[in-house]
Amino acid sequence: MERSLETQVGQAVDAWLAWLPRWEPANHRGRIAPCRRCFGSPVLSAAGLGSDVPHGVQHGLSTRVKTIVDHAVAEYTSRNLPMLQTELDQQAARNRRRSYRPAEGLEPEFEGMPLDPEPEPGAPFLFTLTGLAAEEDAAIPALPPLSDAAKAALRQEVGLADDYANMIGREVCALLLHHRLRIQAAVAEYVEPQVAAMLDDLSRSLDAPFDPRDPGPLAS
Template structure:
């Protein structure tokens, strides 16, 4: 591993600190359900931003730490878990064959979020990004006998099912990968605890004033509502 977990965490923290200077509160409708990446996350708790911090700010840091963990686990898998690495490569090839992948190439701040907002009860969507992503690519049409040449490529035969021994070995490698991911996650959380003063200082400087301004604006708007005598 070229860089330690701690140095990777520091790099992503620096990137997050630059991003937060450009953060602005969203004015559209909020989330309708809890984020599985952030709610109860030990990463968010270790950073000290689990309470009274906008979800978008939490999510941006959480997903950057997920990048660190995923990259470390991928490297460990490629070096030490050949069967699991092979299965993951096959899965990645199948996913790459999808016709439309709207979640691919997003900045870390937007990964893991719902692709589509919740529709209003009286205004359903004609289509959603999630529906488009779930569509399977069309099956290739068989070529006519006249167009078939001796050198034409044939579709690959389906892979044979795994034997009982291979399934047991794959299960063991998956357990090792999970254990390694847990170890990396603990190191990420420990490093975030060291970075907590810088994270909280950035929130106090760039996030809290904007939140207070929104609350003040809301309070001034409510003052115009007629009050019951």
């Protein structure tokens, strides 16, 4: 029996809450480009996860909720949009021909995140996961082109799928409102103390920028 949307949202929040105690602040340089999945997300607004919450915490929840919406849209497409479904099936079959798919099978906390770190100025990578995946993709023949009429019909079905996704998204956001208190309580328990500790460490390092054991240049 298909689970209700309310049940799916509750289970997604439960899974995120079970993961949250394992979250730790990232110790690498932040990325310049904002995450397209999380930046300005109505899902995160409904969950009460504002811009003051670390992105890794946000991403773990937004990805789980996106999976719910994607599944609902996939069900709708398979039942009502045959041309779009055929196109998706062909693309999926093409993707399965790739032997190297580094972005697949990731945990929700990493799904949709960049595969490679930001490059250091003057120190280019010998290779990147993104580049290797692109080489693999380029070696596979593209899908056959569509006629103008087929393109127009496909655009119409894509529009219907987008409308359905927006409708499901609004329903999911409304359901998330019922979980805001426990989401915010978990952030206060597991996230805020770690952020406060990082800020405290930063404050101490700014107050004492030099190692007190180092005599410094004046000692000479």
